[in-house]
Amino acid sequence: MRNFVALTRRELLSVYVSPLAYGAAAVFMFLFGAFFVVQFARLKLVEVTAVVEPLGHILPALVAPVLTMRLLAEERRMGTLEMLMTAPVGDLEVVLAKFFGVWIFYASMVALTAAHVGAMLWFYDGSVDWGGFAAGYLGMLLMAGLFLAYGLFVSSLFESPILAALIAFVSGLLVLMAGFLISSPVLVKPGLQQDILNFLMPFKHYATFLQGVVDTRDLVYFAASIAYLLFLTTKVVESRKWR
Amino acid sequence: MIELQDLTKRYGDLTALDGVSFKVEPGEVVGFLGVNGAGKSTTLRILSGFIPATSGTARLAGHDVFRDSLAVRRSIGYLPETVPLYPELRVSEYLGFRARIKGVPGARRAGELDRVLELCKLGERRRQTIGTLSRGLRQRVGLADALLGPPQILLLDEPTSGLDPLQRLEVRALLNACKRQHTVLLSTHILSEVEATCHRVLILHRGRLVPDEEVARLRQVRRFTLAFAGPEAAVLESLRGLKEVERAEAAKEPGVEEEGEGAQGHAELEPRESQDPRDALVSLFAARRGEGWRLLELRRRTLSLEEIFARATGDAEDRRA
Numbered sequence: 001m002r003n004f005v006a007l008t009r010r011e012l013l014s015v016y017v018s019p020l021a022y023g024a025a026a027v028f029m030f031l032f033g034a035f036f037v038v039q040f041a042r043l044k045l046v047e048v049t050a051v052v053e054p055l056g057h058i059l060p061a062l063v064a065p066v067l068t069m070r071l072l073a074e075e076r077r078m079g080t081l082e083m084l085m086t087a088p089v090g091d092l093e094v095v096l097a098k099f100f101g102v103w104i105f106y107a108s109m110v111a112l113t114a115a116h117v118g119a120m121l122w123f124y125d126g127s128v129d130w131g132g133f134a135a136g137y138l139g140m141l142l143m144a145g146l147f148l149a150y151g152l153f154v155s156s157l158f159e160s161p162i163l164a165a166l167i168a169f170v171s172g173l174l175v176l177m178a179g180f181l182i183s184s185p186v187l188v189k190p191g192l193q194q195d196i197l198n199f200l201m202p203f204k205h206y207a208t209f210l211q212g213v214v215d216t217r218d219l220v221y222f223a224a225s226i227a228y229l230l231f232l233t234t235k236v237v238e239s240r241k242w243r
Numbered sequence: 244m245i246e247l248q249d250l251t252k253r254y255g256d257l258t259a260l261d262g263v264s265f266k267v268e269p270g271e272v273v274g275f276l277g278v279n280g281a282g283k284s285t286t287l288r289i290l291s292g293f294i295p296a297t298s299g300t301a302r303l304a305g306h307d308v309f310r311d312s313l314a315v316r317r318s319i320g321y322l323p324e325t326v327p328l329y330p331e332l333r334v335s336e337y338l339g340f341r342a343r344i345k346g347v348p349g350a351r352r353a354g355e356l357d358r359v360l361e362l363c364k365l366g367e368r369r370r371q372t373i374g375t376l377s378r379g380l381r382q383r384v385g386l387a388d389a390l391l392g393p394p395q396i397l398l399l400d401e402p403t404s405g406l407d408p409l410q411r412l413e414v415r416a417l418l419n420a421c422k423r424q425h426t427v428l429l430s431t432h433i434l435s436e437v438e439a440t441c442h443r444v445l446i447l448h449r450g451r452l453v454p455d456e457e458v459a460r461l462r463q464v465r466r467f468t469l470a471f472a473g474p475e476a477a478v479l480e481s482l483r484g485l486k487e488v489e490r491a492e493a494a495k496e497p498g499v500e501e502e503g504e505g506a507q508g509h510a511e512l513e514p515r516e517s518q519d520p521r522d523a524l525v526s527l528f529a530a531r532r533g534e535g536w537r538l539l540e541l542r543r544r545t546l547s548l549e550e551i552f553a554r555a556t557g558d559a560e561d562r563r564a
Binding site for chain 1: 317343
């Protein structure tokens, strides 16, 4: 546990002095602003959670690969992984610390969106469904966690950060698009197959949160997928020992 | 303190280490010598727990490297050859992080940082970002890191590579200063470094250890160098005729002017078995005094580490062929 705290602290130290992270944060805020304006005009404030919807899919799909690409690929390329792994720390601790470090950074970017939301609420005179709002933000953070865990996993496979970012980005986008298509009743005949596919894809689970519903099934889905990806990442890091 | 038994490492078809066994006693400083690619880094990586061996065992501070990796890693300070550091952190941030994950308790951490910064003369650099440090300073940060703890065992992979001569001297002084506290295994291909710092030398060649007896035997070998006046060819001829002499070769003494007052010749003698040819030499020159032969200088010397190394690795090559 003490190791985990120290490792996470190190990740945060590195990310908060990284120009790349601030670049990603700037892109994030710009895109969020653009989406916000469009949604705001379209929805005319009917549904508050819909305004923050892109925070959960397209934004992390774009930004997460940039934040995660260096986490393990760079450590391997620079050889700092050797320093890390010859210190008395476990592989799992390292992977968890990297994940939580970057997740915390992501959450701090999301915190900045409070400005937009605050401005919106300033002009809004209906009653706000705070519970629904919180559910939307929770779902969005879980989505981001999934993308970050996936990006971390891809980063563990490569030595080149750019390659890791590219692959995480393209494959993440494909999954996202597949999720959109599958959930459409026009393209896929409703039935068991669609239900199964929908259950596997993250998009539908996120949609539940956006409706203001926190369902255990969705929580389990996110927790399990993130845990599984982190488990795979740990195995990849460990794999140097059996190659 | 360090014990290797029949350690072997294969990367696919390539055998990097081939049945290496040796022991390092507590408090010993052992130099690990070999050309690039001899298997030094592989050995140190296995000992530090970064990669596993294909077969064989290794124990450090009483713990098995493979079964009890965490306990081993708690008792070592390891400096990889490339000194990988996080360029975006400050020296103190980096070392603070390393002290934490190495389990230096909070109450002792600040003092421990001061100690290693002081030892490595990094006090003024503690606020500097690692990315802006010179190669020599980075090396010192890596060393400071390895010294944190302090660990029982230091594993240093070419701690002076890439440094200028002055920095190399500094690192050497540093190593000498921390000799008493740690058991040290350091790899290098710079022979003078081993002579300056180590109690003992292990020579690794193509994944195999040159046996200690072989190195000890080579250390016993004596050479005689002499300077003389007289016709060089004739003198060498007579030297070769002596029964105590196995081989005699003309040698060049660097930096000595070869002109004027009767050209001076130099020769190097390899004695037959371990005989001392000095009496015979003196009488030889005395007998030919009339012909202008003079023995100007006679010196007995041991083989330099370079020669031992060249012969040990050369012999290993011959045996293989």
